[in-house]
Amino acid sequence: MNTSVCAILVNFKNEKKTVDCLRALEKNSVRPACVYIIDNASTEESQKFFWSYTFAFKVRWIWNKENRGFAAACNQGIVAAQAEYEGCYIWLLNNDTLPEPSALEKLLQKAESARAGITGSLIKKINGDFSGGVCFIHPKFATIRRPNSKNETGFDYVEGSSFLISPECLKSTGLLSEDYFLYFEESDYCLQAKKKGFTLAWATDSVILHDIGSSTGSEIAKGEVPSFIDCLMIRNRIHFALKNGFPKASVLLGLIISLGIRLNRLQFSRIATIIAITFSTKGFKRFIEKNGGFYEIKA
Secondary structure: OOOOEEEEEEEOOOHHHHHHHHHHHHOOOOOOOEEEEEEOOOOHHHHHHHHOOOOOOEEEEEEOOOEOOHHHHHHHHHHHHHHHOOOOEEEEEOOOEEEOOOHHHHHHHHHHHHOOOEEEEEEEEOOOOEEEOEEEEOOOOOOEEOOOOOOOOOOOEEOOOEEEEOHHHHHHHOOOOOOOOOOOHHHHHHHHHHHOOOOEEEEEEEEEEEOOOOOOOOOOOOOOOOHHHHHHHHHHHHHHHHHOOOOHHHHHHHHHHHHHHHHHOOOHHHHHHHHHHHOOHHHHHHHHHHOOEOOOOOO
């Protein structure tokens, strides 16, 4: 297979898992032409750690002093890949994943046979349990549901943990929206791609092991998710829904329900934060920067 693929990995204080992911990619039957590593909140120590390794494919490093979030970092990698490998597929891959040896080969085969704009893999947890790889969006509340098995169809978006974008889709749809910082950017991108006429596909024989939530704590039991992640996910769901034309009344009702749940948990500061960041771009910027990130308000 001669199709060129560039992989994009974003690292945030998780160097060992990033290297483990690259070692797994080395064992793939089809390897990326180049892997672009964007190191958010990069330090001398992280750079020295990465420079101590060599890999069986080209690796390009982008060092960000700030934590620019997932979408902005991915966009840096995409721009660099397009400049060096014009017309290539772009594979967004979480750095805390372990692609099985045929993962990229099967992903490409599905993308090309389905002529899909965006193609996802089958995601399993590190212990091998089924996790998903695609998701469904409630048409009124914009809540998210993962599939129960690999046989479900009619999904609404591909998970960002393994997200292959065709050259045609990338050219038409453009870069990821940086409005979210983290979470929901892949949902938004899939909706924008579908509006352009592109389809989504799920390569259920392309298997990716994912240590889900290892960097953010997003998979901790309900009520125990870190405040930053909890508030961010609710804000982004509301932002995503309102941006993409979901019924306003249902979306706001969903927000009220979310706030009520946190009231029941006596999480008063979270309620105030969610309200502040959901309805104010400047409030969202302050929230991101207060938590160590960098967020640029786009004109």
